[in-house]
Amino acid sequence: MRLKKIYDYMIIGGGVAGAVCGKLLSESGAECLIIEKEDAPFEKICGGWMPYKCLQLLRTSGYCIESLTEAGTAVTNGVYVSRNGYETHFPYRNGEFGIGLRRKLLHSYLIEEAIKAGCTVKYSCCADNITQIRDMYCVNDHLAHKFIMAIGTGKAGNLKGRHLTKGQSIGISEIIRAKKKKKKDHVYFWYPDQSNNYFWAIPIERDVWNIGWWTQSNENVKNNFQLNRSRYIEQYFLDVTTIRKAIGALCGNIDHRKWFDSKIYGIGDFAGCNSFETGEGIYNAILSAKQLAEKLIKKGEN
Ligand SMILES: Cc1cc2nc3c(=O)[nH]c(=O)nc-3n(C[C@H](O)[C@H](O)[C@H](O)COP(=O)(O)OP(=O)(O)OC[C@H]3O[C@@H](n4cnc5c(N)ncnc54)[C@H](O)[C@@H]3O)c2cc1C
Structure with a gap:
């Protein structure tokens, strides 16, 4: 009989938090498995904005980020536009x-x-069911001693926890091709009212922009997006065409760990590590993954 490999850690979700945690734990010598439901890295609904502090955090976590900065668009100015x-x-x-x-x-x-750090990654593998076998966790036939949830705000089969909770923020993002009327290396945030709701335009490639609407009210989200899109994009951009139509998603500001066994660890949006006001979660996903990995390494849990 062929014995199944037992991993030290099984990480569910190969997004930002899962991938960072997998790298750091693998570097410490732990045997890690990441389970990801998609069949390859995919275009998640997101603004794609990484401020300087986020790049710095990646650097101090051992990443050499030059390939990212080459692939993305450097932004040297943030512009906040008030309602007047x-x-x-x-x-x-x-x-x-x-x-x-x-x-x-x-x-x-x-x-x-x-993967370079030694982590195993299984794509097209949706974790629908977690079972416990003695002191181990089993997901889709994979076994591990420790279990880390990094599924963001995504659905998780029969796993509990995806809720649209009152007051939770929502974002809608569209990718457009357009020429900017003025300078390119600026990221724009428009605040049309006195709340934290805002509309953004982030340059992600040459003449390609991620635009979107972030709101704390889940009423009229699509209408507000369209209203602000015509208000701002028509004013600041030329030759606008849609590359990916507008899609909405929830903010990961609700901590889902409380619905699970306390022995299960959680990071990123799954653990509510997202800013309710701004929705900027990449930084917090990296930070929570780093902090958990450091804690586990220190405890010698691998
Ligand atoms: C519209 C919008 C705009 C945003 N813009 C920004 C921005 O500009 N800058 C910023 O910093 N943050 C932004 N955010 C927030 C940011 O996208 C998230 O905070 C961040 O992606 C969280 O990372 P994560 O690793 O926790 O989750 P994710 O990156 O979502 O990764 C979760 C992974 O788990 C996988 N998964 C889910 N369920 C299962 C399952 N059952 N089995 C296996 N795998 C599973 C998913 O496929 C996914 O790959 C935005 C969010 C939204 C909604």
């Missing part, structure tokens, strides 16, 4: 910059780094 049209510019200084990029590229890079 007043623009406040936040230029990066001392050679600092953020980047806008396609999420698919970020996923591919982070997963490749995890």
Whole structure:
């Protein structure tokens, strides 16, 4: 009889948090398996904005991010536009910059780094059911001593926990090809009212922009997106065509760990590590993965 390999860690979800955690744990010598339901890195619904502090965090987590900065668009200025049209510019200084990029590229890079560190990745593998066999966890025939949930806000088969909770933020993002009327290396955030709701335009490739609407009210989300799209995009851009139509998604600001066995670890959006006000979760997904990996390594749990 062929015995199944037993991993130290099984990580469900090969997004930002899962890939970072897989890399860091593998580097410490642990045997890690990432299970990802998609068949390859994919274009997740996201603005694709990574501010400077996010790039710095990747650097201090051992990533050499030059390939990301080459693939994305360097942004040297943040522009906040108030409802009366007043623009406040936040230029990066001392050679600092953020980047806008396609999420698919970020996923591919982070997963490749995890694999290089020795992590095993299984694609097209949706974790529908977790069972416990003595002190081990079993998912779709894979066995591990420890179990880490990194599924974002995605559905998880019969696993509990996906809720649209009152007050939870929602975002809609569309990818357009368009020419900017003024400078290119700017990221724009428009605040049409006095709440935290905002509309964005992030340069992700040459003449390609990720535009979207972030809101804390789940009423009229699509209408508000269209309203602000015509209000701002028509004013700032020329020759607009849609590359990927507008799609909405939930904010990962609800901690789903409370619905699970306390021995199950959680990181990223799954663990509510997202900013309710801004929706910027890539930084928090990396940070939570790094902190968990460091804690587990320190405890010698591998
Ligand atoms: C519209 C919108 C715009 C946003 N814009 C930004 C932005 O510009 N900058 C920023 O920093 N953040 C942004 N965010 C937030 C950011 O996308 C998330 O916080 C971040 O992706 C969370 O990373 P994660 O690893 O927790 O989850 P994810 O990156 O979503 O990864 C989860 C992974 O788990 C997989 N998975 C799910 N269920 C299963 C299962 N049952 N079995 C196996 N695999 C499974 C998924 O396929 C996915 O690959 C935005 C969010 C939205 C909704």
